[in-house]
Amino acid sequence: KVLILDFGGQYNQLIARRVREQQVYCEIKPYNISLEEIENFNPSAIILSGGPSSVYKEDAPKCTREVFSGKWPVLGICYGMQLMVQELGGEVKRANHREYGTISMNILDHGGLFQGLGEKTEVLMSHSDYVSIAPTNFIVTANSENTPVAAIENHKEKLYGIQFHPEVIHTVEGKEIIGNFLFNICGLSKDWTMESFIERTVEDIKKQIGDKKAVCGLSGGVDSAVAALLVHRAIGDNLTCIFVDHGLLRKNEAEEVMEAFEGKLGLKVVKIDAKDEFLSKLKGITDPEQKRKIIGNEFVRIFEREAVKYGNGEFLVQGTLYPDVVESGTDTATTIKTHHNVGGLPEDMKFELCEPLRNLFKDEVREVGLKLGLPEHLVWRQPFPGPGLGIRIMGEVTEEKLEILRNADAIVREEIINYDKERKVWQFFAVLPGTYSVGVMGDDRTYSQVVAVRAVGSEDGMTATWSRLPYELLDKISKRIVNEVDGVNRVVYDITSKPPGTIEWE
Numbered sequence: 344k345v346l347i348l349d350f351g352g353q354y355n356q357l358i359a360r361r362v363r364e365q366q367v368y369c370e371i372k373p374y375n376i377s378l379e380e381i382e383n384f385n386p387s388a389i390i391l392s393g394g395p396s397s398v399y400k401e402d403a404p405k406c407t408r409e410v411f412s413g414k415w416p417v418l419g420i421c422y423g424m425q426l427m428v429q430e431l432g433g434e435v436k437r438a439n440h441r442e443y444g445t446i447s448m449n450i451l452d453h454g455g456l457f458q459g460l461g462e463k464t465e466v467l468m469s470h471s472d473y474v475s476i477a478p479t480n481f482i483v484t485a486n487s488e489n490t491p492v493a494a495i496e497n498h499k500e501k502l503y504g505i506q507f508h509p510e511v512i513h514t515v516e517g518k519e520i521i522g523n524f525l526f527n528i529c530g531l532s533k534d535w536t537m538e539s540f541i542e543r544t545v546e547d548i549k550k551q552i553g554d555k556k557a558v559c560g561l562s563g564g565v566d567s568a569v570a571a572l573l574v575h576r577a578i579g580d581n582l583t584c585i586f587v588d589h590g591l592l593r594k595n596e597a598e599e600v601m602e603a604f605e606g607k608l609g610l611k612v613v614k615i616d617a618k619d620e621f622l623s624k625l626k627g628i629t630d631p632e633q634k635r636k637i638i639g640n641e642f643v644r645i646f647e648r649e650a651v652k653y654g655n656g657e658f659l660v661q662g663t664l665y666p667d668v669v670e671s672g673t674d675t676a677t678t679i680k681t682h683h684n685v686g687g688l689p690e691d692m693k694f695e696l697c698e699p700l701r702n703l704f705k706d707e708v709r710e711v712g713l714k715l716g717l718p719e720h721l722v723w724r725q726p727f728p729g730p731g732l733g734i735r736i737m738g739e740v741t742e743e744k745l746e747i748l749r750n751a752d753a754i755v756r757e758e759i760i761n762y763d764k765e766r767k768v769w770q771f772f773a774v775l776p777g778t779y780s781v782g783v784m785g786d787d788r789t790y791s792q793v794v795a796v797r798a799v800g801s802e803d804g805m806t807a808t809w810s811r812l813p814y815e816l817l818d819k820i821s822k823r824i825v826n827e828v829d830g831v832n833r834v835v836y837d838i839t840s841k842p843p844g845t846i847e848w849e
């Protein structure tokens with residue numbers, strides 16, 4: 344397995360994903376873990392990430408020098424390379440111009456990282472410092488117009504450094520370069536497969552939970568579903584899944600979730616019908632933040648009450664993923680966020696946590712889901728916010744508005760799923776802005792609700808671009824909504840990206 348030391352670069356999780364994609368297990372740890380911790384982890388190779396600092400600054404983050412002792416093969420990326428250079432007696436300087444973008448790099452040596460590549464390759468550079476002198480015993484294996492030392496290699500000690508970012512897609516042969524390091528240089532084998540993950544994890548869960556009871560909050564989303572399936576494999580019917588229907592779900596969603604999970608996948612699921620509780624708490628509330636708070640609190644209250652009934656207060660299964668673990672666990676990244684698990688369950692809940700997915704990325708979770716028999720449409724389900732339709736209805740939430748939104752949303756989803764076979768559109772739904780407009784239908788004047796259609800492309804929801812859907816598709820959606828949904832006479836399309844907008848309207 345590979346250890347990735349995190350110096351705070353923005354692409355660090357991508358490095359881990361690129362390594363995992365090549366079926367090699369890796370974990371990200373803070374740069375300053377001790378030598379002992381590294382030895383305990385027992386890596387076959389170490390990758391040093393990029394980062395925002397300058398190695399010649401006084402408080403520059405540094406890992407233990409033993410990393411460069413030749414004990415492990417090391418690949419330093421960007422800041423990681425510069426640190427290696429500085430620690431081994433080379434020279435790093437501030438560049439006159441910050442270099443950012445894809446450039447054509449010249450490969451000078453094909454004996455190490457660049458085996459099988461041509462004379463030139465496109466790479467992404469993003470740095471304000473550069474290596475001016477490589478340490479002794481290193482050869483310079485690549486350069487470019489502005490970067491005299493773009494890659495260095497010391498085959499004897501197995502130390503490698505690259506100025507560019509092989510983990511991003513803009514570096515066209517990034518996969519090959521990382522692959523050369525993992526397989527040709529370090530001699531690692533491809534043994535990280537989802538089959539082996541499932542086998543190991545099921546054993547671990549058996550050990551952790553034994554013959555005690557566990558509960559899992561099922562949302563219908565892929566994470567909680569896969570976590571539940573894994574735990575179910577380990578402890579069978581001692582797991583109870585709790586699905587809270589807060590009445591803010593999409594059309595037929597509660598029925599579909601129950602149907603998908605109850606019979607076919609063997610899970611024991613109890614549905615808690617809490618529609619009336621939620622709606623009465625939301626009565627008269629128009630402020631978005633207040634709505635979110637009420638829905639969140641109510642969810643926790645109901646879940647706590649029910650979980651204790653079924654779980655004996657023993658284990659709580661959660662679908663926490665690796666990105667959440669990494670982001671709350673390192674103090675280096677400039678993008679630190681505190682993550683709240685879905686539903687925001689309280690920390691003082693008297694359960695021990697079981698989080699079988701805490702080492703997985705989303706794409707790995709999907710693969711595990713498929714292997715465990717989760718149907719494709721659930722594996723690829725688009726994200727749906729915890730507060731549900733409650734934050735897609737502007738103003739007060741009422742049963743009448745919910746009905747209109749559910750029907751309009753069902754049309755939007757049906758048409759876009761039909762059109763978008765390759766799943767290019769990341770999330771798509773209808774919104775009820777709470778605006779009324781005048782229209783004409785037949786010979787009559789109408790005065791009814793406006794429906795907004797939202798469709799965006801995104802990787803992770805942090806940024807998003809509004810989808811350029813074909814006019815014909817938008818036309819069909821618009822006609823269907825106005826014809827089929829009572830109470831709507833106008834449809835608009837949201838052409839705001841994120842930023843400056845958010846994906847949801849509230």
Ligand code: XMP
Binds near residue numbers: 685
């Ligand atoms: P925004 O609106 O912040 O949404 O651009 C980004 C992504 O997060 C989803 N979202 C939520 N998911 N609980 C969730 O589990 C929430 O309270 C919540 N609010 C927004 C949203 O659907 C989008 O995918």
